[in-house]
Amino acid sequence: MTKKPTEDGRLIQSVEKACQIVRALRELDGAGVTEIADQVNMSKGSAHTYLKTLQRNNIVTEIDGRYQLGLFLLELGEYVKHQNKAWQFAQEPLEEMAAETGELARLIVREQGYGVYLAKATGEHAIETTIRPGQREYLHYTSQGKAILAHMSEAEVRKVIDTHGLPKRTEKTITESAELFEELEEIRERGIAFSQSERTRGLRCVAAPIHAPNDTVVAAIGVCGPTSRMRGDRFREELPTLVRDKANVIEVNMQMDAD
Structure with missing residues (x-):
């Protein structure tokens, strides 16, 4: 099979096309065969062969x-989700956080420089969201990210920036690496991350990291709501304390499961 070199080694072109x-x-x-052929820049005959093989x-x-x-693919996705330790131990804390705040609680896991939404729980007053489990987001414009x-x-963060950039989502999105590193230092000091309309206008979120037993950060949980409800002491004090506590519970359970 034909292979092509990449920064990470060599790729099998047929798998890449699939x-x-x-x-x-x-x-x-x-889509039909012609649409797929046009989309991936291959002949109709090749597209048909690939599609039949995938079928x-x-x-x-x-x-x-x-x-x-x-x-x-749904079967595979469910399997992957249930294998994730952060997901396994985040279900109850997420439900509790949503119920206690009345807002939207979410779990994001880290994968290949992206944040992947893996679970959510909705409180009584939670905002509606179109975000689905499995959806990928850039890390720099969400509180969980x-x-x-x-x-x-720092080397890992710079690799993420080099690979994915810092795309602008709203006028408040951080798009300069120096500004991002400055904020990341502040997040480490207080143990909590905030986002203020950086992904979605009018939305504020509070998040805390989740570390695996080997101390690698693998996920983050957070609570999100409209700016009208996410302000003052509630936004800066009450919610951060709650989110940190729930993250700690998840980490402890992951550690006990590993022992």
Whole structure:
């Protein structure tokens, strides 16, 4: 098989193309052979062969010439989620945090320089959100993401910036590395991260990191709500204390499970 060099070694091009097709089907919300061929820049014949191979392995399904992602991916996703230790021990703390605050509580895990939403719990007054489990976010513009970055080494953070950049989401998004490093230092000192309309206008969030038993930061939990309710002592004192306590419970349970 043809391979091409990358910074991390060598990649198998056929596997790379198959992954591109899977992503294209998600972006296009299903597609025919011609659409896929155009999207991933290959011939219709090759696209058809790839799609049939993916179909044979239950990765995609086909109805009347239109291909969509298959439910086997859901099975894989559920397996991956349940294997994650942070997810296993965050369920009860998230539900408690949502109930006690009335807001939206979320768990984000770290993966390949992104933050991946893995679980959420909604309180009585929680905002509506379109964010789905498995959705990836840049780390620099969410409170959970910044809580994770703050407890990574400087070299790791710089690699994330070099790889993904610091894209602007709102007028309050941090887009300069010097400003980001300054805030990460503040987060380490207080043990809590804040975001103020940096991803979504009018939304404020408070988050704390979650460390694995080997002290590597692997996730973060946080609570989010509208600026009208996330202000004053509640935003700066009450919620940070609650979020830190829940993160500590998760870390302790992870440690006991590892012993």
